[in-house]
Amino acid sequence: MSTVITVEGLGKRYMIGAAQQRAKTLRDAITNAATAPARRLRHAGSSTGHVSHMWALRDVGFEVESGQVLGVIGRNGAGKSTLLKILTRITQPTEGRATIHGRVGSLLEVGTGFHQELSGRENIYLNGAILGMTRTEINRKFDDIVEFSEIAEFLDTPVKRYSTGMYVRLAFAVAAHLEPEILLVDEVLSVGDVAFQRKCLGQMNQIAGSGRTVFLVSHNMGAVRGLCTRVIEIEEGHLVADGPTEEVVNAYVAGQLASGGSILHLPRPLGIAEELLITAVRVTDETGNTEGPFHSSQPITIEMDVDVARKNGAYQVGFDLLSAEGLVLRTWHTDGPPDDWPRLGVGHNTLRCTLPSGILNEGGYAVVPRADVYRSHWIVNGDESVWFDVVKDHLESPFSWVRNPGPVAPLFDWRLADDGFGEAAPRSKRKAAAESPSPPTPPR
């Protein structure tokens, strides 16, 4: 095994505050230049002046062996994407260095460089070239790409007439056929339908299995667990953990739960002001408890305040319910039949989602609010979360006093096969009556 990526003391500094609104117009540049001497006098002695800096990444160092599938995790804004942007040479580091042996391919966003007016065929060539393929390489893989994307009959249609699903499939198909020795990936798996996502994961597994090095930045702990052999965690620009996948992911999730306690408020509205904003998320139970801990024997309600600026029938609002293991249950307000969907009107809406009793396990849970325009784009993509604690008290067994393994602890129906209800029948019936939803009682 040889080392293919060596990162030493890597750092990236951004200017923020006054400096961020740097001369965007010539007039500003001229007034800046004219007043600079005066400003320098005023700020004499202070080395920074009105310029403040923020280190998005600092002192990061690690090595990646050839064939490793490395996962990079961390909260939003921790510096993961900055690291990826430096390794793909999109932006330069401020200090330190990285040495990469081998051809690098990146999937920072699928469909980069696609042009609406061009046909599928033309976009395959254009996008392939942008991603670093040569013309002969694209010619050789053209049929595979078309087959993978399942758009063969629309090859000569401009992509502006494609559905979002087709567009994404084509874009990923091109990217998936890159043959770099090192593949850098950022959250591409959050698009497309489930079947296609599975196919993409399969493709990535294959790339990973072929001795290529993969560098995967993701919020999706499921994908990280499934694909990565080693994980590094970045927080506030620093490398804080590096080790085997299970170890790092479990510690990360546990740490988020511990540090979160029960934070039940969003620090800021999430979303796109011109479309839709999630302004608040509340967790309550039937007794009006909003602080937690909550009881698994009672339904728990997640309330989301949603401000809609522009009406769109394709909005989906929902959340990921994240357990201590990092496993995700995703739910949308549009999961039911269309006639039952709560209608979001322009202005203020409060969506209420009830988690039935008898589902949740002991411990901490996170609600990660999400919103998107169906098959188009994310409005809120896992940027923040609220945390709450649950006491598991719906399992009345004396044996069931510890936390069950797993993200949820539902009560399933247990009985002996030969004599139906047997002796346990009265008890089981009582429980069924006490709980909702009640397990169906088969006819005798």
Added chain:
Amino acid sequence: MAVEVEKAPPAGSFVTVIQPSKGWARLGLKELWQYRELLYFLTWKNVLIRYKQAVLGVAWAVLNPIITMVVFTLIFNKGLHVKAPYGVPYPVFSYTGLLPWNLFAGSLSAAGMSLVGNSNLITKVYFPRLVIPSSAVLGTLPDFLLSFVALVVLMIIYGVVPTWHVVFLPFFVLLALVTAMGVSLWLSALYVLYRDVQYIIPFMVQLWMFLSPVIYPLSAIPPGWKLVVYSLNPMTGVIGGFRWALLGEQAPNGYFWISTAATVVVFVGGLYYFRRMERVFADLV
């Protein structure tokens, strides 16, 4: 439905070192050569899109200079009595000036906006950023070639026979491209920093044309220091050379070399300025 993934070639054949660059960057022309296929595809895209979106498509490449030539002839030749030298018909005279001028003006408008217009590429994928303005400049070539065909027709109609100088024409086309590229490099990089550039370009192109020998002949400029100053305009040499190659008008002497020197300064300066600013494009665009 499995896709064959070939065995990775041995690592180490291709080493990239990423570290902060300081001061004046190297030009990285070797890397630009490695990305020539991307340059080809982006140029092809620029051309394709321009023609796909327009109803008359390719016809605009010819209509634009022809209509301009007709207007110039009516206003400046018939109205204001501007004469072409050496007995060349004014329509042919002004058209030969419009060809390199449109190449230049078209490049400036397309390339000046190109970096900001392609911000989605710049913030997502690495490639030498020089590819973007280069492809915008090269994308004006098909228009140029089409309008050149119209020139041939025009010369036949007016019975203008080119001199043997015409063998130098490719050199002057190249000079026009280098000039367009030089100014475009400055404008595109400046536009990332200063959004005013988008308002300046149309205005600048308009004024610049009056300062170049498009409408009037070079001989209208009095010789001496006035001609020297006038020749600092890189387009003076390009258009002058063009007319000399096609119509035999005024040999490229002193004025031409001053102008070409100005082109070289603008081009090399533009290359270095672009490369220096390149490292912050992704953070600012």
